Amino acid sequence: MANENFQDFTQEMLKENVFSCRVCKNLLVAPVMAVENIGDVCHDCFQTTKEENKWNGVPNTGLVAILKKLKFPCKFQCETEVLYEDLREHENYCTYRPIDCLIAKEECGWVGKLVDLFKHFSENHTTCVLNEHCGEYSFEIDPQSLGTVIKLFTHKNRTYILIIEKLDENNSLLHFLKGESNMVVKYAARSKVIKTKLQALSFDVAFEERNGQKIQLSTLKEVMQEDDVIKVVIKPEKCEPKNVNSEITKHLECPVCKDIMREPIFQCLTGHSICQSCRNKLSKCPTCRKGFSQENIRNFSLEALIPFVQYECVYRQFGCTSMFLGSEIDEHEDGCTYQTYECPMNKCEFKGNFSSCRNHFKVDHEEYFVTATFYEETSDYFYYQELYFFEYGNIFKLTYDPRNGYSWCVRILSKYNKHDQYHFTVRVFNKNDAQCYIAKSKWCVDRNALDDNISFSKDSLKAYGNEMTFCCEIQKAGVRSNMKK
DSSP states (O other), X not given: OOHHHHHHHXXXXXXXXXXXXXXXXSBOOSSXXXXXXXXXXXHHHHHHHHHHHTOOEEEOHHHHHHHTTOEEEOTTOOSOEEEHHHHHXXXXXXXXXXXXXXXXXXXXXXXXXXXXXXXXXXXXXGGGBOOOBTTBEEEEEOGGGOOEEEEEEEETTEEEEEEEEEETTTTEEEEEEESSSOEEEEEXXXXXXXXXXXXXXXXXXXXXXXXXXXXXHHHHHHHHTTOSOEEEEEEEOOSOOTTOOHHHHHHHBOTTTOSBOOSSEEEOSSOOEEEHHHHTTOSBOTTTOOBOOTTOOBOHHHHTTGGGSEEEOTTGGGTOOOEEETXXXXXXXXXXXXXXXXXXXTTOOOEEOHHHHXXXXXXXXXXXXXXXXXXXXXXXXXXXXXXXEEETTEEEEEEEEOTTSEEEEEEEOSOOOTTOOEEEEEEEEETTEEEEEEEEEEEOEETTSOOOOEEEOTGXXXXXXXXXXXXXXXXXXTSOOOOOO
């Protein structure tokens, strides 16, 4: 069939509503469902109305096969005809799609086409327009007094929209980027920089929290130091990460949280997959509304792909831009320098990266803070103590209990790289005779392990006099000790 005959056929079928959904009246969206006594229905329309109408339907694979061979006009009347499989993506970014001005309606009621939005902003909202300089776009903000930031810029003749909102409830900045290509956003002040990659959203995606990218304010404070404002720099992403197959990652995306799934991956009774975190929160499949098996059926075929797919670090909202294969990502995240830390003090809700958490603890809980890896105390009376070391990218808790003899224990409170090992050494001596001492070492234990103490009986320490000195040092295996001999 000649091209013009294909076009005539398509126009005739559209005119007769043969390719229209019987519910939404728009062009059918695959997978198409054939419903008895109703006709052809979009899959989404079928899912939302089948229970109410008690519909039974089967996939109309034959019709979909025909649709895939045809070109259809864009619904925004841009005079472009696109293959059926590419039509939705084209319409997501079509420059003729209608759009409201992003400024509050009470301030600006403009409505027009996406292709005219940048011109409208250039003429009426000039402070929101960014100009390119050396391949990047930049502006300054004060995160503490931030409201909603709206910035427009063009890259390769395409319009991009960046929106930044402050979320007071979790003390973070939420970012949205609409356009065709991903961008890298950097927050820079003095010599410190944090970066995050913003996934480009299509223009029909709502500005909802689940669609945005977060950066914690505590992370920005660490970068700003004493500055009042911070520079925001937007740069196009240079290239797609190596070894990332978009067709594979598309099938590994969880339908609920939209993250790329990791092992274990579960599936519903129909066969739709879901990540472990979302599976624990749901009783029905979000795709087909069917239930889950009590045995939690695993999708081992998808899990087998994980080692060959590149993953973004889970701490990307705190500034980490690293990507690793599925076989390596867990090890990276265990030791990632951008991972989140919680203040170890009870009833303190501070969270941030390691450096900001350490600075917070040093200022707000100074009496419990130990500088470096070494602690020493001399006294004729010792009492129960809890002290904290912030070293090697971890938080260590030293507990000293003199009530039944003398006992020391060190726990690792943060998530740490299990390939690294840490031990602590306790040395007891008298200042007047430092050559006479007793010392013991033990491995540090994690927060949930049983106590593994270094203990001395009171009788064994009588020889060291009333002004006994004890010192404790935490060491990473293979690192030379700084403890005085």
